[in-house]
Amino acid sequence: MTRPGGTTIKNSRRLKVRVKTGKGRTVSQKTWLERQLNDPYVAEARKLGYRSRAAFKLSEIDDKFRFLKPGGRVVDLGAAPGGWSQVAVQRVKATEGKGKVIAIDMHGMDPIPGVVIFHKDFYDEDAPQLLIEALGGEKADVVMSDMAAHATGHRQTDHLKIMALAEAGFAFATDVLKPGGTFLAKVLRGGTEGEMLKMMKRHFESVRHVKPDASRSDSAELFVLAMGFRPID
Incomplete structure (x- = not known):
């Protein structure tokens, strides 16, 4: 499905980013951050200048x-x-x-x-x-x-x-x-x-x-x- 900017977001594929549990970062925070970094809608929102997915x-x-x-x-x-x-x-x-x-x-x-x-x-x-x-x-x-x-x-x-x-x-x-x-x-x-x-x-x-x-x-x-x-x- 095509979204603003002509990108087929649902089917886009990128290398999955994994986040280490660093000092001061809980497992739940790590999971949330990993999901954000691997979400194609988040990436496309940044690309198009939208403030949120x-x-x-x-x-x-x-x-x-x-x-x-x-x-x-x-x-x-x-x-x-x-x-x-x-x-x-x-x-x-x-x-x-x-x-x-x-x-x-x-x-x-x-x-x-x-x-x-x-x-x-x-x-x-x-x-x-x-x-x-x-x-x-x-x-x-x-x-x-x-x-x-x-x-x-x-x-x-x-x-x-x-x-x-x-x-x-x-x-x-x-x-x-x-x-x-x-x-x-x-x-x-x-x-x-x-x-x-x-x-x-x-x-x-x-x-x-x-x-x-x-x-x-x-x-x-x-x-x-x-x-x-x-x-x-």
């Missing part, structure tokens, strides 16, 4: 479902380090004045051409209206979230934490999306995502799980994609 996940999903359209208004929740915002800018043509991308993250992030960045918690009461004003007074076409809480190592705890973020993102999206809009968020397999889907189906014409190739096969990570927003009074 997650950029390819959004690219793949949008290649299939086409919700990031030229002229679109996009809100990226928990956007740091900015990989998803970089993809959105390209696809809505924000640097050409055709679309808008608003990124919000409580930790802040480095500037990205074409992106308006708010160093702010999207849980704040004034956040929805602030972002709508930044979009020129219009609501968003897309709200997206690749947020994940810090892992504890306890599977069920981590699942509940990321689902809480996804549900908060969904509640936020219902405030700022225009009719027909799209919501995309990271979730994890584990049980409670079924309840979230039922809730979302009341507000959207179609709701589905997607797992792009760039999402590691051994990961419980999924993305929930809801399209065709229907406001409920």
Whole structure:
């Protein structure tokens, strides 16, 4: 499968890099570093100037479902380090004045051409209206979230934490999306995502799980994609 830059990432082959367990480096840190060094998506992200390999996940999903359209208004929740915002800018043509991308993250992030960045918690009461004003007074076409809480190592705890973020993102999206809009968020397999889907189906014409190739096969990570927003009074 071809990604931005014309590289067939999935089938690319490189010599495997092995990392020694050095002073001050744990086995788990060694394993993580080895995986990063041998991940073709990480290498391609560096080559193309993307801030994270997650950029390819959004690219793949949008290649299939086409919700990031030229002229679109996009809100990226928990956007740091900015990989998803970089993809959105390209696809809505924000640097050409055709679309808008608003990124919000409580930790802040480095500037990205074409992106308006708010160093702010999207849980704040004034956040929805602030972002709508930044979009020129219009609501968003897309709200997206690749947020994940810090892992504890306890599977069920981590699942509940990321689902809480996804549900908060969904509640936020219902405030700022225009009719027909799209919501995309990271979730994890584990049980409670079924309840979230039922809730979302009341507000959207179609709701589905997607797992792009760039999402590691051994990961419980999924993305929930809801399209065709229907406001409920």
